[in-house]
Amino acid sequence: MGSFLQEFKNFAIKGNMIDMAVGIVIGTAFNNVISTIVKKIVMPPLSLLTDDVNLSNKKYILRAATDSAEEVAIGYGEFMEVLIDFFIVAFTIFLVIKVINRFKKKSEDPHDKTVETPKDIQLLSNIERLMEEQNSFLKSKSTTSK
Structure with a gap:
């Protein structure tokens, strides 16, 4: 049991766990920034271009709401917003990695x-x-x- 705890202590202290935690925290904050950019900056002009269509409200109704049952619908508009989020995040990460690799190449050139x-x-x-x-x-x- 002592060697297991020592192994975990070495894992946590050597930085693997700390690096991962920092990455997760930054990733979460980055995700919130991108979501806000999409919802508050990208989507409003897109809505104007499409005659005030709000994508997050777009859905395909499978069964309309009645007194005894709730509406059943496929929310494809919200899915489209999430896809836009994803592509912005993916593109941003691509650009950041591209810049990091450029600096890494420069620093490795003696x-x-x-x-x-x-x-x-x-x-x-x-x-x-x-x-x-x-x-x-x-x-x-x-x-x-x-």
Whole structure:
């Protein structure tokens, strides 16, 4: 039991759980921002363009409401709003990842001096340079000895 608790403690402290929690909190906040943008900024002009049609109220009625039964309907308008939310979120995430990858590529390029190269990339670059020098030295030594 002690090793299980130690393993969980290592998992939680090493950052995996913290990174995940931060991602979930930011994702939730981001989702609220996007939902508000869609409902309050995107949908009103779209409604004007479609003669004041409010998509969230659009539905296909399967059974009308009566005194004894509630209305049964398929709410396709709300589904369309959720799809618009999804596409805006997906596109935004795509753009953010594209920018992050561009910076990551720049930082991993040891010849690019505009961005500080991480130490591990610097070390690998130095090892690669030393190996190239060693190979060229060995090649020149083998051709001169013949």
